[in-house]
Amino acid sequence: MTHDLRKGALTRRGVLQGATALGAAGLILPGSMRAARAEPQRGGTFRIGLGHGNTTDGYDPGLWDNLYAQVFAAARHNQLIEVDADGQLIGEIAESWESDDGKTWVFHIRQGVTFHSGKDVTVADVIASLNHHRGDDATSAIKQFFDPVVEIRADGQSVVVTLDAPNGDFPYLMSDYHLAIMPGSDGKIDPTSTDGCGPYIVESFEPGVQASLNRNPDYWKPGRAHFDRVEILAILDSAARLNALMTGQVELIDQIDPATIGMLEARNVARIISIPGNAHYVFPMDSRAAPFNDNNVRLALKYAIDREDMVEKILGGHGAVSNDNPIGPANRYFYADMEPKTFDPDRAKYYLRQAGMDSLTIPLHVADAAFSGAVDAGALFAETARQAGININLVREPNDGYWDNVWMQKPFVASYWGGRAVEDHMFTTGYAAGAAWNDSFWEHERFNELLVKARSEVDEDLRREMYQEMQRIVSFEGAVVIPMNNNYVMATALNIGTPDQISANWNLDGFRCVERWWMT
Amino acid sequence: MGWLFLAFGIVAAFGLAALLRRAALQLAPAEWRSALADMPLTAAFGLMVIAIYIFVALAAPLLAPFPEREVVGSQFQPWSLQHWLGTDRLGRDMASRLIYGARNTVGIAFATTALAFIVGSLLGLWAALRGGWLDQTLSRFVDALMAIPSLIFSLLLLTIFGTSVLTLILVIAAVDATRVYRIARSVAQGIVVMDYIEAARLRGEGSWYLIRREILPNALAPLVAEFGLRFCFVFLTISSLSFLGLGIQPPLADWGSMVRENATLITFGDITPLLPAGAIALLTVAVNFVVDWQLYRASGLKEQAG
Amino acid sequence: MTGEVLLEIRNLVIEGRAGEEWSRILRGVNLTLHRGEVVGLIGESGAGKSTLGLAAMGFARDGCRISAGSIRFDGIDLRTASERVKRGLRGKRIAYVAQSAAASFNPSHKLIDQYAEAPVTHGVMSRAQAEKDAVALYERLRLPNPEEIGFRYPHQVSGGQLQRAMTAMAMACRPDLIIFDEPTTALDVTTQIEVLAAIRDAVRAFDTAAIYITHDLAVVAQMADRITILLRGEEVEENDTRAMLAAPRAAYTKTLWAVRRFQRADQPPPREAPLLSVRKVSASYGKKPVLHDVSFDLYPGRTLAVVGESGSGKSTVARVITGLLPPSAGEVMLEGASLPPDYRARTRDQLRQCQMIYQMADTALNPKLTLRQIIGRPAAMYLGLRGRALEARIRALLEMIELDPDSFIDRLPSELSGGQKQRIGIARALAAEPKVIICDEVTSALDQIVQEGILRLLDKLQSELGLAYMFITHDLATVRAIADDVVVMQHGRVVEQGTKPEVFTPPHQPYTELLLSSVPRMDPDWLTNLLAARAASD
C-alpha cells in the first residue's frame, strides 16, 4: 500500500548532460558500520525480506508501485540510465546521451547487450519499451511524463526523442524504475514477460510471496551482480521480518520498527544501515478552508509540535528535524540557516490569539498508510498541541483507501513525500498554484512568481537566494507542518558486504542492492 | 523465577478469593447466602477479579497516576517508582494506560456484546417462535453471513463505514449477532415446544409477549454463558483488526490495540505486551469461571426440580 | 421361602443435598431379604423407595450420602467395602432394572452388546457364551424373535419388549438379587401384564431374590412375597403380602387402600344440545394419518372421557379441537357454530371458551413466572381485569383450587409439589372463565393420593361452575371415577362410545374388554388367573 510514485518520482538533477555529480546524495558509512573491508566476491544466495509485496503484483512495468516490485524489477531489468550511489546519472542501456536544445534528445544505445532469452537489445526494443508508457491507451503510472513527447524514433544505433518544449531534466525521466527495457515485437513489449537485460534471471515468482532469481551469466556490467542467487520474500509483518533476519532466514530486511532498532543493535546479529535523505513526513492543511486559511493558525500549529521528540520516538532517532521545509539537506539550495522553530506553546498561543481565538479544536485524519508511525505521530502532535490550547482530535482512518478517501479530501491529514533532488521539481509538483499534488491547496503570489523566475535564472547566487526565499515562504507561510526527514533504515546480516557509499536515491541502495552488494 | 512468581500469585489470589467468599457469606443477605455457599473457589476468584476490573474501570481517573493520553517522558522507560510499569513507545505512562484501558476495553466490549445480543437473540427467538418462511429467510441469510470469514468481513465493513468507536461497535456487533442468532434460535427451538408456550399461543398471545415474557426468561442461562465468552472475544477481534491495520481510535487506550502496538517487543523477550494481554486473559478466565458456575447452578437446579 | 439371609439393612440413613443443607431421605430403615425372596417396596414419590433400592447395591446417587446404618450383602459390608469390591458385585451378584428401559439402554449400542457387557467384564462368561445365553433368556422372557432381537438398537424395540430385555440383561450373570425399580409404571395396561408375567416367571425360575419397587398396590400384590410400605423415608408397615392385603394395620396403609374409592355419581343421559361437537374428523401428521373419521359430542356440565393406549390418537383429538392441528377433513363445532380449523384464525372469545390442562405440569407452567403472573395473565387478557380486581380474582382462583393465596401467590412453579402444580394448571384454565376444559392425562404423572385430590377438585369445580370436561386418559380407574360419557379409541378410530354405564356394562367390544380386564386388581391371584383364562380362551 505504498505510493512510492509520490514519494519521489524523479530524482532530477537539472543537468543537460549525463554524468554530473551533485550534492551529498550518498552516504559515507562511518567505520563502525562498515562490513569487513573485503573486496566484493562472487557467490551465495541473497535473501531479502521486504515489508511490501502484494498478491496483485505483476510484471507490467507501468503498474509497479511498491518496493517489492521495484527491487524485483531492478534485479531483472536495466533502464536507459542509472543513478549511481553518488547521485550521478550514468549510462546503462543508453551508453551516452545529448541534446542541443533540450528539445531533441539523442540516446546512444549500448551494443552487445543481450536479453535473458539471448536476443540482442536493439533500438527497436528500447522504443517499444518507452512506447509502452505512452499514448492514449497506455495504462502506465508514468504516462503523463510522456505527455510532452512528440516523437520517438530510431536513428541508427540511437533513439531520438523529440519534446514539445525544452526540458533539461529529461534524462532523469529515463532513469525512472518503470522504464525497464524489455524485448519488443511489432513495436510492443509483452507486459507479462520476465525477460530483461538485468543482472538476474527469474526462476520463479509467486506474487505476494517470493521471487527466486539466478545470476545472469552474460550480464554485461563488470564488477556487479555478485550473488549466485537472489530470493526476494514478501514479509509484511515487522516482527516476522525481524525474526527472519535474526534466525538467519534472510540477509536483508527493510522497514524496521523504530522501537526495536536499539534492541536489534544490541543483539549484535545484524548491521543497521540508516541513510538520510530528503524524504519527509508532512501534515498538510487545506489552506482554502477555515481555520487553516489564517496563517496565524498555521503558525500556531507549527510551534505546537515537538520535532525533536518526534524524531526520537517516531523514527527512533533515524532521521532529522525539519523546519517545515520540503527541501532537504541533500538539496543544493537547502536553507540550513533558516531560524529553527522549536516547540513553544506560548508562541503558539500567541499566534492563536492573533487569529482571534483562545483555543482551537480540529480533527487530524491519519492512517499508517500515510507513513509508518503516522498514527503515533498524530498522537504525539495532539499531545504537544494540547499544551498550546489546540485540541487535535485524532481520527484514525482505514489504511485501505486512505489515499482515495482522506488525502486531499479532509482538511488536515498526514502525508509523505519522498523528496525531490531538485528544488524546482519539489515545488512545482507540491506547492505551485494548481499543481496536481498541491495537497495543501496553497497559493502564494510571491512564491509562484519566484518559482517561474528561478527556473530560468542562470546566476547561481541569485538562484540560491530565490530558492531560499521560497523555502522561507513555505516554512513560515505555507500550509504544511513538516516535522522531520526520515532515513531509509534497513538491516543486513553480518555477512553482507556493501560499498562504502550507499545511494540515498530510493531505498535499498536505489533498489540496486541485489547488483551492488555481496556476501563476504 | 517467573514461574515461581506466577505460582505464588495464583496461590495468593485463590487465598484471597477464599477469604472474600467467607466474608461475603457473613455479610450477604440471607436469601443470597445459599447461592453463595455452593460457590466454588474458582467462581469466587472470578467474581473477585471481575469486581476489581469494574472498580478499576469506574475509578480509572482516581487510580491512574497520569492521564491516559499524556506524554510524560521518553519512550520505553523501565519500571520505576514514578512509572510503575514504565512508559510506552510514545512515552506515555504504561500503568495509567492499562488502567484507562480497563475502562475503554470493558466499556466497548460490553456495548458491543450487549448490542449483538439484543439484535441476535431477539431475531433468533423470533425466528424460532414463528418458524416457517420467516425462520427460513433469516436463517439462510445468517448462514450466508456466517460463511464469510468474520475477520475479513469486519475488515471490509470497517473500511466502508470508517473506524470511529461507534462503527467499530456496530460492525463487530453485527458480525457477532449472527453467532448469537444461531444460539438463541437453537435454544428457543427447545423452548417453543414446551406446553406453556403452547398454552400461551392458544391463549392468543402475540409474538412480542411470547418472546419477552415466555421464551426469553427461559433462554437466559445459555445466552448469558455465551455472553461471557463473546464478551471476551471482542478484545481479541479488536486486537486482530488492529493487527490488520484497523482498530480503536488513538489516543484511547485499549488492551487489544495495546497488545498489537507493543507486540514486536516480545520478539526481544520484552514483556511489555504481556501486560495488556495478561489483563485480557485474566478477565476471560475470570468471566468464564463465573459463567461455568452459573451454568452448573442452572443445570443443577433443573435436575432438582425435575 | 425363608432361606438364609441375603441382604440385611439396619437403621439406614441417607441424606440428600439441597444447596448447602443435607436433608434426610431415609430415616433409619430396616430391610431383611432372604435368598429367593421377593419383597415389594411401596410408597408415594419422595418416600425413598428408589434410594433404598439403590442402597441395597451400596450405591448412592450424586448429591446423596449414606450417613448411618449398615448394609450387609451376603456377609459383605457394603458401607465399608471399596469401590472396586462394590463394582465387582454390581451387575454380577446384584443387578438393577430401571423404570424407563428406553432411557436406561444406551441408544448407541445394540441390545446384545449391552447384555454381554456385564458377564464379559466380570469374567463370568465369554462373549460367545453370553450371546448364546442371551437367546435362551430372551426366549424365557417371551421376547419375539429371541435369535435376532439382540442385534437391534434400543429404539427399534417397543417399550414392553425393552423392559423384558432389561430384565434379561439384569439376569445375565444370574445374580443373587435384582432390584426392580418401577419396571412397568411407564407401560400401557395391556403391555404391563406381559411384562409382569415374564418377570415373575424368570425370577421364580432362577430362584432370584428381588426387591420390587412400585407405587401400585395391585401390581405388587402379584409379584411380592412380602410388602414393606415407606412414607417419607420411614417404614410404616411390613407384612406378608396376603396378610397385608387382607388386613392393613397402619393408618397410612389404610388410606392407600382407600383411594380409588372416589366415584362420581351416575348422571341421567344428556338432554341439552351438545356444547362441543367433533364431526367426522380425520387428521394426519405430514403424510401419516392419525385420526380416521372421529365423531363425538360433549355436553354442558358433563365429563367425557376419551380412553385409549399410547398411539390411539386420543391426544391428537385434543390438538384438533384446540386448533393446533387443523384437520384434513371434518370440523369442530362450538355451540353449534363451526370453529376455524387453525387457532390463529379463531377469535379471542372462541379461544377463551376452550381451555386446556396438560399432563406434565412441569412443562406446562413457565418456570420463570410467578403464580400471580401465570394465573393473572388470562384474567387480564380475556376479561380485562387490572390492579385490585385482578389481584382479587387471582386470590379467588387460588382459593378455588384450595391453595392459600397469601403463601402461594408469589411463588415460582419450582417451589410447588407436583399436585400443586397441576392445581395451578387448573386455575390458569379457570381464569379464562371457559365453557370447556380439555384435561390431557392430567393425573397420570401423580401419586394416587394426589390424583384423587385433583379428581375431587375437578368434580367440585364442575358442579359449581357447570363446566364441560373432556378427559383424555389411558387409566380406566380414572374413567370410572369421573366420566359421564366414554369414548374408547384405538389406532385413531373410535371403537366404542356411550355413557359410562353403557360402555362399562358387558357385553364389551373386544378391545374394551381387553382394556378392562388388564387393569390389575388387589388380588394376589389375579395375574395367575387372568393368564390362565387368556390361555384357555386362545
Next chain:
Amino acid sequence: MAALIRMIAQRLALGVLTLFIVSVVIFFATELLPGDLASTLLGQAATPETVAALRRQLGLDLPAPVRYWNWLTGALQGDFGVSLANRRPIADLIAARLGNTIFLALYAAALAVPLALILGILAALWRNSVFDRAANAGALTAISFPEFFVAYILVLWLAQSGYFPSMVRISPVSTFGEKLYMAFLPALTLTLVVTAHMMRMTRAAIINLMAQPYIEMARLKGMSPLRIVLRHALPNALAPIINVIAINLAYLITGVVVVEVVFVYPGLGQLMVDSVSKRDIAVVQAIALIFASAYVLLNLTADVLSTLTNPRLMSKG
C-alpha cells in the same frame, strides 16, 4: 439411508443458495469500498485519463449490476476468469494456496482434535478436580491471547533458539516431512487457538450425558469410570463434538489470515485480504466462495457424520 441422501441433496441445494447470497454480499460490499482496481493499481500517480483507460481495459466502466451478472454467468459456466490485477488465471492463483491452506488446517486439526478430545475426556472424568480446573484455565488463557501474540511467543521460544523456522517457505518440491517441520509453528499456534473450544465442548457434552439413566445403569452394572466415559458417554456425545470440530475446521480454513501473515504462510486468507485491498473482485469472489463452500460442506459433513453415529437417525429412513 434414503433419508440421509435426501438430506444431503437438500442441504447442498441450500448451500448453493448460501453461496449465491455470499457472492451478492461480497460483490456489493467490495463495490462500496472507496476506489477501484484501476485507481489502486495505478496508485496516487495516476492521472484521470490513465485511470479511465485502465478502467476501460479492465471492463470496470460497466455498471455494477452488469458486471455482477457477467461474473455470475461466467462462474455458473465454471469460468471464474482471470485476476484483473495480474491477468493470471484465478484457478492457477488459488490452486497452490488452497492446497497450503488445507494442509495447514489439517495439520492443525491433526494436532488439536486428539489433544482436545483427550483433555476434554479427562476433564469430564475428573470433573471439578485440579486437573479439570487447570486444563480449563489454561485453555481459556490460550484463547484469550490474540493469535499473533501467541505466534510471537512461540517464535520467541521455539524459533529463536533454532528448533523450528520462524517462517514457512513451502515450495512445490518440499517433501511432506519438510512441510511438517516448516509448518509446525503455525500449526501449533492454531492448535492452541482452537483446542480450548473443542475441549470445553467435549467436556460439556460428556458431563451433560453423565446424568442420563443409561450412565447410571452402566455404573450399576459395575463398569469402571473410564469405560463408562469411553463406551457409554462418548458415542452419544459425538454429535455435538463433531459439530464443534467442524466449526473449528471451518475456522482453520477460513479464519487464519493473521497466522498466515505472521508466519509468511502463503494461504488463501492473505490472498483474500490483498485482493480486497486491491479491489480485485474476481479473486475476492472466488476465495469468498471457496470459504463459503468449505463452511457449508463442513457443516454438512458434520451433520452427516452425526447422523451416521446415531443409530436412531440412521435407521429411520
